[in-house]
Amino acid sequence: MGKTVLLVEDEVRIREVVADYFKQDGWEVYETDNGSSAIDWYDAVYPDLVILDIMMPQMDGFAVTRQVRKRSGVPIILLTARSSDDDKIHGFELGADEYVTKPFSPKVLVARANSLMKRATEHYLPTGHMISFGQAIVNMKSHQLQLEGKQVELTPKEYELLVFLLHHKNNVLSREAILNHVWGLDFDGDSRVVDTHIKKLRAKLSCESHHIKTVIGTGYKFE
Amino acid sequence: MGKTVLLVEDEVRIREVVADYFKQDGWEVYETDNGSSAIDWYDAVYPDLVILDIMMPQMDGFAVTRQVRKRSGVPIILLTARSSDDDKIHGFELGADEYVTKPFSPKVLVARANSLMKRATEHYLPTGHMISFGQAIVNMKSHQLQLEGKQVELTPKEYELLVFLLHHKNNVLSREAILNHVWGLDFDGDSRVVDTHIKKLRAKLSCESHHIKTVIGTGYKFE
DNA sequence: CTTATTAGGACACATAAAAGACATATAACC
DNA sequence: GGTTATATGTCTTTTATGTGTCCTAATAAG
Numbered sequence: 001m002g003k004t005v006l007l008v009e010d011e012v013r014i015r016e017v018v019a020d021y022f023k024q025d026g027w028e029v030y031e032t033d034n035g036s037s038a039i040d041w042y043d044a045v046y047p048d049l050v051i052l053d054i055m056m057p058q059m060d061g062f063a064v065t066r067q068v069r070k071r072s073g074v075p076i077i078l079l080t081a082r083s084s085d086d087d088k089i090h091g092f093e094l095g096a097d098e099y100v101t102k103p104f105s106p107k108v109l110v111a112r113a114n115s116l117m118k119r120a121t122e123h124y125l126p127t128g129h130m131i132s133f134g135q136a137i138v139n140m141k142s143h144q145l146q147l148e149g150k151q152v153e154l155t156p157k158e159y160e161l162l163v164f165l166l167h168h169k170n171n172v173l174s175r176e177a178i179l180n181h182v183w184g185l186d187f188d189g190d191s192r193v194v195d196t197h198i199k200k201l202r203a204k205l206s207c208e209s210h211h212i213k214t215v216i217g218t219g220y221k222f223e
Numbered sequence: 224m225g226k227t228v229l230l231v232e233d234e235v236r237i238r239e240v241v242a243d244y245f246k247q248d249g250w251e252v253y254e255t256d257n258g259s260s261a262i263d264w265y266d267a268v269y270p271d272l273v274i275l276d277i278m279m280p281q282m283d284g285f286a287v288t289r290q291v292r293k294r295s296g297v298p299i300i301l302l303t304a305r306s307s308d309d310d311k312i313h314g315f316e317l318g319a320d321e322y323v324t325k326p327f328s329p330k331v332l333v334a335r336a337n338s339l340m341k342r343a344t345e346h347y348l349p350t351g352h353m354i355s356f357g358q359a360i361v362n363m364k365s366h367q368l369q370l371e372g373k374q375v376e377l378t379p380k381e382y383e384l385l386v387f388l389l390h391h392k393n394n395v396l397s398r399e400a401i402l403n404h405v406w407g408l409d410f411d412g413d414s415r416v417v418d419t420h421i422k423k424l425r426a427k428l429s430c431e432s433h434h435i436k437t438v439i440g441t442g443y444k445f446e
Numbered sequence: 447c448t449t450a451t452t453a454g455g456a457c458a459c460a461t462a463a464a465a466g467a468c469a470t471a472t473a474a475c476c
Numbered sequence: 477g478g479t480t481a482t483a484t485g486t487c488t489t490t491t492a493t494g495t496g497t498c499c500t501a502a503t504a505a506g
Contacts, residue, residue, distance in 0.1 A: 019244070041503075073337075073338055082494080109463065113449075130321070130322045131320075131321060132319060132320065132322070137322075155482080155483055156483085157483075157484070158483095172366065189485065189486080190485075190486065190487095192463090192485090192486080192487095193484080193485055193486085195336075195464070196464095196465095196484085196485070196486085197484085197485095198463095198464090199463095199464065199465070199466095202464095212462070214462095214464090215366070216378070216379075216461095216462065216463075216492095216493070217378075217379045217461095217494090218366070266490075279488055367503085378493080378495085380495070380496080381494095382492075412495095412497080413494065413496070413497065413498090415452090415496085415497075415498090416496055416497080418452065418453075418454095419453095419454095419495080419496070420495085420496095421452095421453090422452095422453065422454070422455095425453095437452070437453090439449095439450090439451065439452075439503095439504065439505080440450085440451075440505090
């Protein structure tokens with residue numbers, strides 16, 4: 001699965017240009033022009049990166065940042081027309097990771113996004129880094145699962161699914177959100193594929209499968 | 224209240240650098256260079272996070288992990304020297320939440336610590352949109368009810384009903400009104416379904432069930 | 447005390463998810 | 477290029493869970 005970015009910008013011209021550059025660079029781009037729908041989009045796709053314009057009608061970039069930060073520590077880039085230090089402090093306090101001042105070059109923005117992602121990825125998955133739960137250790141480098149000292153092979157989908165669940169521990173994830181993130185937006189099959197892969201993951205997790213909770217009517221949750 | 228971390232590392236140089244980074248990030252840092260005093264420190268300060276070097280004289284990181292785990296589920300990060308320790312991790316009892324391989328960047332370690340803390344905190348005190356009453360917290364995101372620290376699973380209807388009551392606190396709600404809002408206008412069944420679901424909600428609310436008052440001849444009220 | 451109304455329990459029915467079987471797609475190998 | 481193995485996705489059956497109805501006991505109102 002490629003990198004996904006949620007782009008929130010009300011000026012159509014800027015949004016389209018930026019989106020094009022990101023697509024060119026291999027990103028999957030979700031676009032919206034206002035803050036309140038941005039939150040809905042976030043919950044639906046769980047993007048790897050969020051780019052927010054500060055100046056937007058109704059719900060501005062700061063407000064969106066606050067809402068997103070309630071949900072996760074996903075990298076956030078704020079786009080600003082103002083360059084005053086007050087704004088910067090305000091934004092950093094709220095949890096934005098970077099500031100890009102308008103006018104900016106889309107190339108530079110993509111470059112910053114990539115370096116931020118790289119940092120975030122290292123931060124999530126540094127080499128040799130592992131996450132454990134119960135008797136299990138997930139090796140983020142070899143994409144393997146170690147269970148009671150034994151190696152358990154995971155298929156790519158199983159691995160992606162497990163990592164997505166782990167990164168959103170304790171959050172209820174709808175089939176929709178899981179599909180969008182692990183399978184991608186272009187997947188147009190039955191949302192029950194998620195069930196099938198959850199089933200297979202549970203089988204491989206064996207004694208630790210209880211961590212994956214079914215949330216009836218919605219989806220799943222990792223605890 | 225600031226975050227506190229107990230740092231157990233026998234190499235002075237590493238310990239001091241790491242401690243500095245954590246202090247810089249607003250943490251209160253307790254340091255010690257050996258495993259046995261680590262337990263004493265733990266009992267004295269009850270830190271929010273424990274960072275342990277695996278390789279230590281006398282009592283190693285695994286032993287300390289075991290001791291700490293007897294006391295609580297506090298987040299633990301183990302520092303391992305290169306991947307040669309991977310083999311050791313195989314056979315040992317687990318219980319640490321993360322493993323960071325040396326050499327590591329102190330920045331990354333602080334970042335990991337923060338995200339781990341965030342997860343742990345979310346787990347204990349879910350943020351996001353919540354409504355609380357008495358000892359209960361309703362999480363509008365996970366559709367769950369937390370009662371005296373324990374998660375209580377709500378079915379979709381129970382959740383909708385509870386949220387409707389909460390949104391109209393202190394208002395007497397007729398069965399008709401409840402039906403129309405929670406079941407929808409098209410529902411053509413018996414209005415006594417409301418009673419049944421109120422009953423089930425009360426059972427799940429247990430000690431907080433007194434908030435749901437019966438208004439005889441009309442319906443119910445949440446106080 | 448009588449009647450109206452609700453609570454509680456038992457049960458039937460509806461819906462959602464798990465399990466299993468199978469078909470198709472993808473990759474690896476000869 | 478054809479063959480095999482593996483991974484992925486769909487379909488059907490089984491199981492679990494949620495929902496709604498009914499009946500009886502308890503409780504409140506008149």
